Amino acid sequence: xxxxxxxxxxxxxxxxxxxxxxxxxxxxxxxxxxxxxxxxxxxxxxxxxxxxxxxxxxxxxxxxxxxxxxxxxxxxxxxxxxxxxxxxxxxxxxxxxxxxxxxxxxxxxxxxxxxxxxxxxxxxxxxxxxxxxxxxxxxxxxxxxxxxxxxxxxxxxxxxxxxxxxxxxxxxxxxxxxxxxxxxxxxxxxxxxxxxxxxxxxxxxxxxxxxxxxxxxxxxxxxxxxxxxxxxxxxxxxxxxxxxxxxxxxxxxxxxxxxxxxxxxxxxxxxxxxxxxxxxxxxxxxxxxxxxxxxxxxxxxxxxxxxxxxxxxxxxxxxxxxxxxxxxxxxxxxxxxxxxxxxxxxxxxxxxxxxxxxxxx
Amino acid sequence: xxxxxxxxxxxxxxxxxxxxxxxxxxxxxxxxxxxxxxxxxxxxxxxxxxxxxxxxxxxxxxxxxxxxxxxxxxxxxxxxxxxxxxxxxxxxxxxxxxxxxxxxxxxxxxxxxxxxxxxxxxxxx
Numbered sequence: 001x002x003x004x005x006x007x008x009x010x011x012x013x014x015x016x017x018x019x020x021x022x023x024x025x026x027x028x029x030x031x032x033x034x035x036x037x038x039x040x041x042x043x044x045x046x047x048x049x050x051x052x053x054x055x056x057x058x059x060x061x062x063x064x065x066x067x068x069x070x071x072x073x074x075x076x077x078x079x080x081x082x083x084x085x086x087x088x089x090x091x092x093x094x095x096x097x098x099x100x101x102x103x104x105x106x107x108x109x110x111x112x113x114x115x116x117x118x119x120x121x122x123x124x125x126x127x128x129x130x131x132x133x134x135x136x137x138x139x140x141x142x143x144x145x146x147x148x149x150x151x152x153x154x155x156x157x158x159x160x161x162x163x164x165x166x167x168x169x170x171x172x173x174x175x176x177x178x179x180x181x182x183x184x185x186x187x188x189x190x191x192x193x194x195x196x197x198x199x200x201x202x203x204x205x206x207x208x209x210x211x212x213x214x215x216x217x218x219x220x221x222x223x224x225x226x227x228x229x230x231x232x233x234x235x236x237x238x239x240x241x242x243x244x245x246x247x248x249x250x251x252x253x254x255x256x257x258x259x260x261x262x263x264x265x266x267x268x269x270x271x272x273x274x275x276x277x278x279x280x281x282x283x284x285x286x287x288x289x290x291x292x293x294x295x296x297x298x299x300x301x302x303x304x305x306x307x308x309x310x311x312x313x314x315x316x317x318x319x320x321x322x323x324x325x326x327x328x329x330x331x332x333x334x335x336x337x338x339x340x341x342x343x344x345x346x347x348x349x350x351x352x353x354x355x356x357x358x359x360x361x
Numbered sequence: 362x363x364x365x366x367x368x369x370x371x372x373x374x375x376x377x378x379x380x381x382x383x384x385x386x387x388x389x390x391x392x393x394x395x396x397x398x399x400x401x402x403x404x405x406x407x408x409x410x411x412x413x414x415x416x417x418x419x420x421x422x423x424x425x426x427x428x429x430x431x432x433x434x435x436x437x438x439x440x441x442x443x444x445x446x447x448x449x450x451x452x453x454x455x456x457x458x459x460x461x462x463x464x465x466x467x468x469x470x471x472x473x474x475x476x477x478x479x480x481x482x483x484x485x486x
Contacts, residue, residue, distance in 0.1 A: 016397075031452075032423045033398045228397065228424050295401060295421045318400040318423050325400075347419065 004049035005142050005206035013224060020227060021114035023050040028226040035229035036320040039192050043148035044225035045213060052117035052138040053198070056108045060130040065099060065108055068124050068268055070252055071260040073108070076101035081169045081185055084260050085252055086123060087269030091276055092248040093255070095120050096240065098187060100171060109183075109198075111143075113242045127268060142206050144197045146213065147225075147233075151194030152186075154217040159184070163195060177212035179205050190230065191237035191359060232317050235326065238287050238358025244298055245285060245314040245328055253277055254330065255285045283311060284336035287358035289326050290344065292351035296327035301345040302335075310335050313344060319360060326360045327353070362485070363390050365456055369472055370481035373430040376456065379472045386432060387460040388420065388451060391485045396422040399451045402444040404429070404462060410436045413471065417462060420451065429461065433471035439463040 002023045010017060015026035026047065028035060038044045056064060065073045071084035080101050086094035095116040100109040112120045117138055128134065146155060152164045159176040163184050166172065171185030176197065183198040199205055214222065231241065240246045240255055252261045253276055263274055290296065296316030304310050316327030327344070335342060338357055343350040368376040374392035378385045393399065404418030411417055411431050418429040441460050443450055451459035466472060476484065 016395075027424075028397055031398050232423060293401065294403075295426065297426060318421070320398075320423065 002050075004047055005201050006047040006049065006210060009210060010047065010224070015224070015226060021050055023114060025050060026224070026226040028228045029224050032226070032228045032232060033320045035223065035225045036232050038221070038223045039148045039190055039225055039229065039233055040321055041149070042220070043146060043151040043154055043194065043217060043222045044229075045210075045217075045222065046145040046147065046225050046227075046230055047143075048145050048196075048230075049142045049201075050114035051143050052112040052114060052120065052136070053141045053143075054110050054112070054121065054124070055133075055135040055137055056110065057106065057133040057135075059105065060132045061108050062105050063130065064124070064128055064132045065110070066265055066267060068127055069097070069099065070257075070262065070267055070269070070273075071099075072262040072265055073099050073101070074265070076104070078102065078104050079170050079172065081171055081187055083169075085246075085257060086120060087252060087261075087267065087273060088248060089269050089272060091251040091269065091272045093242070093246045093250060093252060093257075094123050094248065096242055096246060096257075100183070100185065102173075115243060140201050142199050142201045142209070144209065144213065145188050145190075145194065146197065146217075146222075147188045147190040147194035148192045150220065150222075151192075154220055154222055155184075155195065155213065158212050158216055166195065177209045179208055182209070189237075189239055190233040191239070192233065229320075231315075232320055235315050235317055235328070236319050236321055236360050238328065238360065240285070240328075241315060250285075250330070251276055251281065254281050254283055281333065283330045283332055285314070285328055285330055286336050286355050287326065287328050287360055288342060288344075288353045289324055289356050289360065290351060290353045291341075292353070293325075294344065294346040294349070294351040295325045296329075296344045296346065296353070300329075302329050302331055303343045303345060303350060304335065305341070305343070307343075307350070310342065322360060328358070331355075362394070363456075364478040364481055366478045368456065369432070369475035369477060370484075371430065371432045371475060372484055374485075375430060375432050377432045377472055377475065379466065379469060382466050382469055383438070384433070384435070384464050384466050384472060385460050386462050386464060387455055388429070389481070389485075390455050392427075393452050393455045393459070396420065396425060396427060398423045399448045402448050402451065402461065404437075404440045406437045406462075407440055408437060431464070432475055433464075434467040435464045437462050437464050
């Protein structure tokens with residue numbers, strides 16, 4: 001099992017640790033509910049250094065990115081980032097990812113899920129016909145997500161870069177907490193605002209940045225946050241988690257990711273998805289909330305009022321912010337309508353739920 | 362972590378306290394800590410005659426769900442009414458206010474055959 005540069009700190013802080021995507025990661029430090037609220041109401045720090053980063057360089061880098069991803073990366077100018085996915089040719093998703101345009105038409109960084117680093121690398125390499133220079137910098141890159149409404153206010157004194165006014169999905173690169181070559185982007189997967197901070201894993205960079213962040217934020221209530229709260233935060237927003245809500249067999253159109261699927265350009269899997277769009281999808285990812293008491297979990301069956309199986313739960317939890325049980329799942333199209341009542345099979349019982357809009361409210 | 366000497370324990374992380382032939386059952390400090398924030402305790406076995414090892418209920422935490430196993434043979438006589446509105450009592454006071462059920466024990470000697478605090482401490486390391 002791999003460690004991140006911060007593993008010792010998590011253990012010293014008393015975090016509950018567990019293997020995640022081959023890394024020894026902090027699941028929770030105190031309580032999921034508490035950590036969740038800290039991020040929603042103030043600010044918290046996630047170690048997400050397990051995520052994968054690839055650099056793509058050269059005149060054909062954009063062509064390759066356009067070929068393998070579904071969103072239109074030609075729209076990116078230096079300093080902008082984009083959410084996208086790698087579709088396969090059978091209407092599934094190899095991974096979802098972020099693309100950072102470091103230098104237009106020349107240098108791009110893509111950020112992928114830890115569990116998919118090798119799969120993504122091979123998938124992209126296979127389509128790299130024009131010998132785009134690719135580097136897997138995952139092991140040499142630290143990533144801390146500082147999320148929450150007070151995150152940028154807390155971090156601003158650590159840098160001369162203007163991060164308080166950073167627009168969503170843009171980034172700056174420069175000196176941060178005495179460390180050079182730090183990329184700060186207004187991204188994150190919590191819906192709480194804040195930034196993600198990428199920097200090189202060398203020398204005492206990791207120590208310096210972690211310590212500076214907590215020295216600046218500690219007095220203001222900034223806390224370390226585990227992966228469990230990361231999951232409840234993203235689920236409240238209705239964001240897909242790879243391996244749960246999307247995978248090699250779910251199409252971006254079914255997953256509600258049509259907005260990152262641009263048919264105005266060519267890409268791997270386009271034909272399949274275009275046809276799927278024309279013919280109409282048979283199932284759709286929905287958000288639902290429980291009416292009966294019970295918590296939906298990944299893999300539970302979804303049924304209609306007659307007891308017919310209409311789909312499966314992909315994610316579920318008790319929502320710490322809303323105080324009710326929420327979930328996502330794929331259902332047959334005709335049930336994917338707001339306010340439709342459905343039943344979730346929780347152990348031996350069919351519990352009433354209804355389809356709702358995401359983000360959950 | 363706290364494991365009171367006066368209780369007996371199971372490897373499924375339940376504790377049991379015997380008074381006469383009535384036992385109170387809950388989950389250990391270790392179990393509540395492993396589960397994290399408990400949001401729902403579902404017990405629908407009131408009045409049922411169950412065997413040791415039978416599932417008498419389920420506890421839902423934010424991230425996970427876990428079955429509750431009866432430590433000894435007997436029948437469920439009472440469910441902690443407070444858990445319905447305050448399931449977090451299991452986290453904050455697992456051996457006190459966070460108890461789960463009371464049961465009439467068929468054979469009180471069964472309880473003494475369960476692990477004592479020292480033995481349970483060995484199980485959870």
